[in-house]
Amino acid sequence: MSDRHDISLQTKETIIDVIAESIRRKSQAGQLASENEIFQELLNRDILKGDREESQRLFKEALEETLNRYEDLEKLPDRGEGPRFYSSQFMTQSYTRILLQKETDLLLLIAEVVRENSAVYPRPVSLDLFGDSPFNLSQDQLQGYLQQMAKEEGYRDIKQTTTSAGNVFLYSSLHLEPDYASMLAEWFDVGQFNNP
């Protein structure tokens, strides 16, 4: 084999290592990786250089090989902002759903979180949840989305209940009856703390 071929192989292996490491690092940090970000990192670290078109070709090849080689590295469907990647070693599918939805449709994200909680656990969801990571919505943003939801047909099942402590919880009437949702909200907001 020629020296040039050896160097090329070496570079490709390095690129694969960096791609894998980058996706895993971002997953551990609670973030999805995008193609652009990974590509830019390779450029910044001088691992890819020279002709842009050639670099991109090499990158795409290496990316595909990386995904095939490592079981934990997953590609998420492209929702218009380019594909996203994560490592199942550090991130779960349920978390990726939140992050992906956050990028594209916050209204739907809120509704889906409420519906999932109402169906699966089951329980209503405190508004406070959406102010914390990974949602990080401000009070104004949240109120805006709730008002929007109230007007749209597709969100008629998203209801509110207020606890004795004055805190608002959301639930889906598809999965929780009003009395039941109210009782559960009261437990999670007040009752469980009175029963340490």
Next chain:
Amino acid sequence: MAKHGGWAGKVLRIDLSTGRISSEDTVEKYKDVLGGTGLGYKVLWEEVAPGTKPFDPANKIVFGTGPLAGTGAPCNGRTAITTLWPTCWPKPLVASGHMGGQFAAELKYAGYDGIIIEGKADRPVYVSIMDKKVEIKDARHLWGQGIRRTTVELSQQFGPEVCVAAIGQAGENLIPMSVVMNAYSHSAGGVGAVMGSKNLKAIAVHGTGSVTIAGKKEEWEKLVKLHLSLLGANNQHVVPSSPQPWAEYYSPGSRWKGSRGNKWGASEPAIDTGICDPHDLNTIAYRTNNAAFYLGDIAWKYTVRGNGCTGCPIRCHTMIKVPSVAAKYGISEVGMNTCGGLNFGRSFFRKFPDGARGMTSMEACMVGMHMSDDYGLWCNYSQLQRDFLKLYETGIIKNKLGEKEFNSYSWDKYEKSDPSFLFELLPRIALKQGELATALGLGTGYMLETWSLSEEEWKKDNRLSYWKMGHPKHHASEEVGQCGVIINTQYNRDPQCHSHCNFTRNGLPLELQKRLAAETWGTQDAIDALGSYTPMNIGKARMAKWSLIRKELHDSLSLCNWMGPWVASPLKERGYRGDDSMESMLYSVATGDPKSREELDRVGERIFLLHRALTIRDMGTKEMSTQHDTVPEWVYNDQEKRPAYTKGTTHLGRDDVKLAMGMFYEEMGWDKTTGAPRAETYRRLGLAKVAEELGKKGLLG
């Protein structure tokens, strides 16, 4: 392989009347009941006659640890303290308190598995145990001091390594609502006055020895690592409280509060608790922040760190530093405790001007801890505070007190939820000053009797959480339906059992919980969704039996029942399964006495049965179902009069509860009607002599 590892080998016996100090061989005499509460029940059965009262010199206090105390087993470190209970009403009966901290380990390192305190000293004394050197010493210079001063004095005398378990003025003044406390914040409720009645101020212990593990080092280390890997956060909550990258599930009810951005803000430098991936066993201590759990996110800013028992990675006692309270209230800016202890002060107030999670609430916690943990006051699982609220809000306090005493309290401060009000109330309870304080200090049952108040009234009001015999419920029907009811009928104080609710509150979705329930108790119907209860079934009876047996096992092995058992885990790769044999595996390797899960559960059942026998003997009746295992009225009531088992309700049906008790009795091998254990059950569990004695008195089922 060493013979009988785990146990230190000796139980100390100290007669305060005669000054005699002796010891007994633990394994020879007490192996069949392990230690802890088992040791306590056995001593009381064999040595304390029925009719003895808590403050009689003939009463005994048994400080019991178990074979796992002082080992590397996670969540060890508990000392069970068993005695005749001063707040048990109308008749004192056997009960136990438990304290964590460092006492259990130090006692083991000194060479002892337990201490039996007998008699009564003729003057205030403390006991010092420095390895093999055990002495009864003059405590007159300590008498009248708070727990902190006592601890400091004895630490200065014996060195900083010493562990001091002390009573405060409350115990000295024979206030039934009093504690013994070690290591700053670790208390055992209800026993302070019994120590006080014996003139026993403190026990100071330090050991330079170690605990031998019978098994091979590699085997033990592998087991400890397995146990660590299965741990969740406090109360074995196995999911985080908010979405985390590594987590499939989360629950706002979880005590797993650690998260990137949540920092121990008062530590220097501030520590970010991070994502707390469950595979990272070095960050277990970052998961739990009970101050943040109870007081809200505001508590992060004031959190110094987590603290806790010897060798336990959970660190459920949160240390908080609130600089403003020093100038405002003249108290230490640092406080530390968990659950009822943390909330001691704020629980006296119905609400705060800035909300349940504002600064005033936190200040009330600091003021409360400052006094209760020094005077040595007990809250009886916050029944003290609930009683106070009821008495005030219904005007009973005003009716019962003379005008002078009533006006001596700043009720305007109380109405404004000013934490400084507590400076007027708590010292008076500890020092028995005034009629109100004296009544509150008696405990609920004797308070009701003294003030001619109706126990039935207390039993109807679900806000009071009152159950029976002067004590509240502790995880009952409000969250674990019939299983919770059964558990709460069984003891002579609140049951302090968390086996069941650790599971139901673990945060996993219902489907997963039901799968684990089926694997553990034979049917997924053993558990219901919260507030969506179904009628009684055999699975629930099995779960109740398992919960009680495991509680006794933990209290006898020195494992923490606030953490175990370990049916569930945070590990997705295990299907969120823990290992229900954790206790038996640890026991077998530590002691060299191999026991399967079923075999060790039989020992736990034996210990629980001994408690039952003691209760029956000392009550003088076998009619336990009607005389002892009673259920308060509020369990059956719904404010909106909805039928039982309607979604959104937690009340139960009378017939169904009767069925539940009958099924439980059958599961236990007890008479289905009376609830008294049968002779063959005692014999099956190695208590033939107990059966014989009860048989002579006509007290068998």
